[in-house]
Amino acid sequence: MTARVGVVTFPGSLDDGDAARAVRIAGAEPVRLWHGDPQLYGVDAVVLPGGFSYGDYLRCGAIARFAPVMETIVDAARGGMPLLGICNGFQILCEAHLLPGALTRNQHLHFRNRDQILRVESVDTAWTNAFQPGQEVLIPVKNGEGCYVADPATLDQLEAEGRVVARYLGGNPNGSQRDIGAITNQAGNVVGIMPHPEHAVEALTGPSLDGLGFFTSVLKHLVGAPA
């Protein structure tokens, strides 16, 4: 049985098709989920894709958090289901309090799209176990509100518990505290990442194939996971 990975479409989701493509290229079956439908249709993992859910008008992710599908997803994630939030998905995870901290306006106040080097620091999560500790990867970043902030105690705790999943190298694209580009929850099943691994899965359209590792990781995780 191939793993089934859900990709949620909120009104204003933009990278949902790309996330589904990445899931497919990684060898899993993408299952499209709809914001207004609380059913998860038996998926083994879920990706919250990038975009501007609900226009991101108030605060990024603030309104999406209340979508019917999110209630089910939050419950499932608390129960251990792997959940990846990319960009807007990361913002939603913070708004839904599945991950600590918040994503705020880029310090330079501009939307910025560039190819970004990241160092993968935690390979113990459901979404990064295919990487080597310390591995450097090249993945596009594109956001206007990607500056990660949390209070110093939270940041210290994230570091102490090895929950900083990836850090920006070669220049911080948005002013994130401690160069944080991705974090995970205590259990390691929920990961939020600001750059876009789904845009680095094909040689033709991405700067590298490094993004694929996030999607193959979850397959590995699911095979190893107790049923």
Next chain:
Amino acid sequence: MTTHPDPAVRETPGAFPAAPAQPRAATVVPQAAPVDDWALGVDTVSRAAGTPEELQPYAELGLRDDEYDRIRHILGRRPTQAELAMYSIMWSEHCSYKSSKVHLRQFGEKAPPSDRLLAGIGENAGVVQVSDELAVTFKVESHNHPSFVEPYQGAATGVGGIVRDILAMGARPVAVMDPLRFGAADHPDTARVLPGVVAGVGGYGNCLGLPNIGGEVVFDPCYQGNPLVNALCLGVLPVNRLQKKEAAGPGNVVVLMGAKTGRDGIGGVSVLASATFDEGSEQRRPSVQVGDPFTEKLLIEACLELYDAELVVGIQDLGGAGLTCALTETAAAAGTGMRVWLERVPLREPSMEPHEILASESQERMLLVVAPDRLEAVLKTAEKWGVLATPIGEVTPPAPDGRPGRLLITWRDQVVVDVPPGSLVDDGPVYARPMREPADLILLQADRAETLPRPNNPEALRETVLRMIASPNLADKTWVTEQYDRYVLGNTVLAQPEDSGVIRIDERTGLGVALSVDGNGRYARLDPYHGTKLALAEAYRNVAVTGAKPIAVTNCLNFGSPEDPGVMWQFAEAVRGLADGCAELGIPVTGGNVSFYNQTGAAAIHPTPVVGVLGVLDNVADRVSMGFVPRPAGDHDQLF
């Protein structure tokens, strides 16, 4: 220098085609109503018939005496306020192409035969077939003046407008490009306009999820008071999903879908405030159009779902001329009539009057024509995507004698509009404006590059190189382009800083298209005919070097006032150059846009024709990029 091909060209007093005056429709019998001092709050058709001498501010609305007379002749009475607003909009330069029409014909006349063209000039955008199943559509449009007033919203709504044009053809928008022109880089106003425009293009395009795959940033003092913001959109559709704008089928329902209607961009008709209106006039200020890309994104998804389920008979986007344009064009295209209940239009401001509703340029709206038995499904789809959809009227039959039907609009049971729709769309004025080669051209041309001092020692050479490196026009454009998402949709094969953008349109076969937009106002100022050909040649080359076969052309012609014979001459030359160039290269112009009145006082911008060329790549994996890419096989052939 060349002169116009037609020696008899002059300001044409009889600018109107010989269309007979339309007899009044039988549906409405205007009674000679008592002069009622706006008792009903609006200027009705019967009131207009009863008050033939009432003065109307047609000149303030930009209509000439003979144009106003013509309207009275067509209607057999004076127009109502709402009708006057509609004619003034539809007969404006922007909508009627009254100064450019006589020239633009060349694009059709000189075009090489093409069996790829599914829709050409005259449609919202040209559609070109690229495989058995797929077609692409693309078009470039200007939003220059609004972007000077409010750079962010002007540029944002420029992107929004061209995207709806592409959507109206049945296509999914898949990429945008943005040719931009600004004043001097170090001018304080450029510091206001440029960041706003770039943020607006990015803000809207990024939020719609459309990769930006190229454009231009050019600085020249001639654009100081008149920056150019052109936006191009590319769309893809299955051949059999091509949509029509015809409001065909009497009995079909006319549905307005998308944002509520507000007083956006009604500046032009604000002189028409009704006589009964006295208080709160402060609030009637024409307002800047504000874009809502989120609503547009939902509109795109909703429309595509409607197309795939074959739920619409006809569709038209609401652009510059709002409901007026959409209602009249859809009806005129089908030869049908239309009955519209204007109070059904969802309003953002309840106090809006009929002429304001008809003139409103509120963004993110589409007009659909729907068979009655599909209406429920249409409304359901709209609801699924969270966009408003409201039936506002129905298609009515042509006259029994076969002549086109009439557009009849009521406002709370009062008839405020009763016109032949074709009179607004097709029977507008057409001018062959006087043209004269600008007097300074000979001098300009005589001042040749050969007369410039050449660096003749290392020091001078060094100084020249440094000056060139420091030129904003040669500088790296990353500050601009990194504010644009180039990755979204996952099909961008080439984008900035490449010479062409390349988009994969079929993941299975690798089929894709290459696109480049180019223009050079300085060349065009020196010689509009050859300058335009050069713009075409540059875009053509840029596309060709990626390995794509160029197949279609779009263009945006940015010029000064057509009432200036010098500008008109530049325009005519540019069009002739583009038409000839296309004939020589064997590719058709499939659409475009004319932007006149780009000037500050008497000083026009350089004539700035911007040309977009689209090419096809059977497999995007074979594209040739600009950089040296080490190949495993070891051959390093590169095209320049």
Next chain:
Amino acid sequence: MPRVVVDVMLKPEILDPQGQAVANALPRLGVNDVASVRIGRRIEIDFTGEPDLDRAREIADKLLANPVIEDFTVRLVETDETVDAHS
């Protein structure tokens, strides 16, 4: 020390997509009695010396508000009335 607060709101006739998005989301939170939501900016300015309202007005006009689409008001607020004082 009192603080100057500049409130900037979109002119009433200008579309406010932010406010609309929030208003549309409220029913999902079980809130059905809200007629409209408008979202603007609140800017708090602390002067080094005496707060200067005229100065603030000038800043608002030139920098904080976009007069083409926005209106603003300027007022003095005691610091204990500011947002961080009682949250």
Next chain:
Amino acid sequence: MPRVVVDVMLKPEILDPQGQAVANALPRLGVNDVASVRIGRRIEIDFTGEPDLDRAREIADKLLANPVIEDFTVRLVETDETVDAHS
């Protein structure tokens, strides 16, 4: 009918790049006596019936403000005190 105004500001310890950008631009306008600028949101809520402060507080807490980075206040304002009344 009075209107509910919710003011949302970043917590003082959170960096406000927008406010800073404005503060940095002020000397260019000849303004040298501003110590700090903070930019937040002002949200005006009109209820269909009586304005409901508790309701508004709940909306603010759940949706309008993010407690991780923001503080808010909720208050009633007479309509003639709103921004569009005196521009």
